[in-house]
Amino acid sequence: MNTALTTRLATGADLPELAGLFDAHRQFHELPSDVPAVRAFLEARVASGEARICVAQREGQGALLGFALICPTWCFGRMARTAMLNDLYVSPNARRCGVGRVLMLAAREEATQMGAVMMDLFTAHTNTEAQALYESLGWELDTTLRYYSLYV
Template sequence: MEIRRATQEELDLVVELFDGYRTFYNQPYDKEGARKFIYDRMLNNESMIFLAFEEDEAIGFTQLYPTFSSVSMRKSLILNDLYVKTNARRKGVGEALINKAFEYAKEIGAKGVLLETGRENTKAQALYEKMGFTLEDNHFYYFTL
């Protein structure tokens, strides 16, 4: 398995995985919307995307967004997306992608990596806890516009 930063030349590979990720979370299939969203993130350097390959096939990805802590005056990363194709699961791909995210976070001097997942996604929760993530006690609020 190889993990590397996605390039604009690999946009189609990212879009396929990204749309799979979205449909996993019960969002409608929207290849054109996915293409525009990912292209904009790449073009504007707003996220870091890593692809996992098995031979020449892209089998998973993670997308990281920067954020900042005013209290610590340091950068953090939000591991916003993590997805592995169904036929590649249970092979350590997710773990390898998370390790790549940790490596990148250390390279840029980030304070840490934050993520969230659905309460029902217990398989992902088990992986995150195995990787050293801890469940926080903070309350998070969201205002929908």
């Protein structure tokens, strides 16, 4: 039976399972596993309002299939609220089933609810599947600005 996908904001009750998904996401990016630290980090971000986490699951079923983490921020040039889609992750067993798409749409709705006029995201140059999803939803590759990082 193909059950419909649903999305919602994560709650405190989701944290144990969500920490496992975030830990898997970190391992995907070749970072060490540390579920207790991930859970503490997530609790702090959500409690402070620094992040909102959309989760997806099949209607009537408990298992979380993935998440989208949205961080409110500002664009001083536009003098407006913006949002960073900081992380998107779909469990390997739920990929290619529309989970990423519904999470992206939920993230956009959440950004709109927080008053954002624009969303940003970044992804690896080699992550072509995700890039295809983003572009199918109207996201545009920025060819004007270059993104830099400084680890301090």
